[in-house]
Amino acid sequence: MIDPAMPVLDAPDNPDGSGPALALAARAVQVAPTEQQWRRPPHSEAASASCHHGLLVSRWLCDGAAPLEVTHPGDAQRHCIALALRSSSIRLLCGGRPIIDGRLPAGAVQVTAPSTPASAVFGSASDMLHLHAPQNAMAECHADLFGHAPTSDIVLDDPFPYVDPVLERLGQALVVAHLQDPGLGRMFAESVAIAIVSRVVASHFHRAATHRREPSRLPPWRLRRALEYIEANLAAPIGLADIAASTGLTRMHFAAQFRRATGMRPHEYLLRRRIEHAQDLLRHAGHGVLDVALRCGFRSQAHFTTVFKRFVGDTPHCWRVKVASTSGSSHPCSSRSPRSSISCGQS
Numbered sequence: 001m002i003d004p005a006m007p008v009l010d011a012p013d014n015p016d017g018s019g020p021a022l023a024l025a026a027r028a029v030q031v032a033p034t035e036q037q038w039r040r041p042p043h044s045e046a047a048s049a050s051c052h053h054g055l056l057v058s059r060w061l062c063d064g065a066a067p068l069e070v071t072h073p074g075d076a077q078r079h080c081i082a083l084a085l086r087s088s089s090i091r092l093l094c095g096g097r098p099i100i101d102g103r104l105p106a107g108a109v110q111v112t113a114p115s116t117p118a119s120a121v122f123g124s125a126s127d128m129l130h131l132h133a134p135q136n137a138m139a140e141c142h143a144d145l146f147g148h149a150p151t152s153d154i155v156l157d158d159p160f161p162y163v164d165p166v167l168e169r170l171g172q173a174l175v176v177a178h179l180q181d182p183g184l185g186r187m188f189a190e191s192v193a194i195a196i197v198s199r200v201v202a203s204h205f206h207r208a209a210t211h212r213r214e215p216s217r218l219p220p221w222r223l224r225r226a227l228e229y230i231e232a233n234l235a236a237p238i239g240l241a242d243i244a245a246s247t248g249l250t251r252m253h254f255a256a257q258f259r260r261a262t263g264m265r266p267h268e269y270l271l272r273r274r275i276e277h278a279q280d281l282l283r284h285a286g287h288g289v290l291d292v293a294l295r296c297g298f299r300s301q302a303h304f305t306t307v308f309k310r311f312v313g314d315t316p317h318c319w320r321v322k323v324a325s326t327s328g329s330s331h332p333c334s335s336r337s338p339r340s341s342i343s344c345g346q347s
Contacts, residue, residue: 035060038070038120039080039130055193056132057174064088064125071119079138079156080112081131081200083171087276089123094159098220102227105264105272107168110161111200129171133197141198146205156204160217163263164203170196218257222247226258230270234277235297240266275311278304282320289316 035041041058056078062068072080084104092100095116104110112118114135138154174192218226229246230238243266244254258266274296281292293304308316 034058035130039072039075039118039132041130041132054134055137055197057189057193058130058132059175060126060128060130062122062126064122068122069119070122072117074112074114074116074118075132076115078132078134079114080118081133081196082110082112083129083131083167083196084108084110084161085127085129085171085175086125087272088126088128090126091121091123092118093120094118097159099159100161101220102224103231103273104161105163105262105269107163107165107171108161108263109164109167109200109203110159111156111204112159113155113157116159129175131193131196133200137194137197138201141194141201145198145202154201154204156200158204158207160261161263162203164199167196167199170199216257216260218247218254218261222249223258223261226254226266230273233297234274235295237297237299238270243270271307272311274298275308278308278316279312279319282316283323285324292316 035058038060041056084106087106088104089102090100090104091098091102092104092110094112095118099110135153138156139150142150142154170192174189174196177189177192225247226243229243233242240251240255244251247254249257255266258264258269262269264272278292278296281287281295282289287295289304290301293301296304298304298307305315308314308319312319314322
């Protein structure tokens with residue numbers, strides 16, 4: 001889990017949208033539309049030729065109607081920082097290594113180093129933000145964070161995903177700024193994109209410094225067992241001991257290794273999945289709120305409403321009305337925007 005005290009880059013101080021140490025990268029941010037091919041920003045070759053020092057930002061969407069297999073040979077010049085805007089089912093390989101095989105939670109971050117081939121199979125709807133960061137942008141973020149330039153090229157060589165709530169909020173802010181008004185939001189989008197890269201760079205060095213003190217990561221096969229057990233028991237009153245038993249570990253060892261592997265405590269992951277399942281049920285008019293609460297493992301409608309509002313930012317009823325509404329503004333509850341990407345996809 002990322003240290004909440006880890007530095008987060010503030011918005012640039014200069015009127016032109018560039019901070020003192022990040023002027024080059026900030027002016028070169030290219031916010032691209034939706035990718036037609038996975039991890040390939042539209043017109044990326046032209047953008048790279050005109051701003052080879054800059055960040056490229058693009059978005060990957062798939063509807064999940066059928067399993068979708070995708071590949072990418074790896075960008076020789078840029079890291080690919082992938083930010084999950086919604087929970088999805090995915091099998092991801094980087095450099096031939098299995099990295100993810102199961103559900104990737106909203107807010108998860110996965111970084112692929114330059115020249116690393118990747119392939120994936122999406123088993124459900126997916127919404128991901130991709131930041132393609134060149135070496136000079138990484139170096140400028142490093143200099144701004146630590147006060148000196150790196151002694152060599154920065155290579156973020158840990159491809160395993162982790163969850164960082166700060167990055168989740170930054171990713172959502174970047175998408176909203178670009179969708180609402182690409183013109184007015186350009187300076188803000190540049191600041192947010194650089195803040196994301198800065199946070200990822202800081203995370204890399206923070207985790208490298210504390211690696212020896214951290215528990216081992218839950219092995220993929222045990223993690224898969226745990227996630228499958230949770231999926232099969234979303235409506236049941238299961239606890240930490242039950243999930244740990246499904247993997248053959250004690251509660252203490254399981255909890256620490258699960259958090260190391262996912263960036264979340266088991267209970268938090270369970271609640272997120274229950275709320276996501278609740279949202280799927282609420283989209284269908286035939287389910288009442290109490291019925292949804294019971295189907296998702298909550299003992300009362302009041303408890304369900306409290307947890308739902310904490311994750312989504314709205315009560316179940318208000319959220320359902322907003323989703324069903326064609327205008328999105330006719331209902332008094334619709335003036336609020338969900339706080340978390342778990343609420344719904346951005347498509």
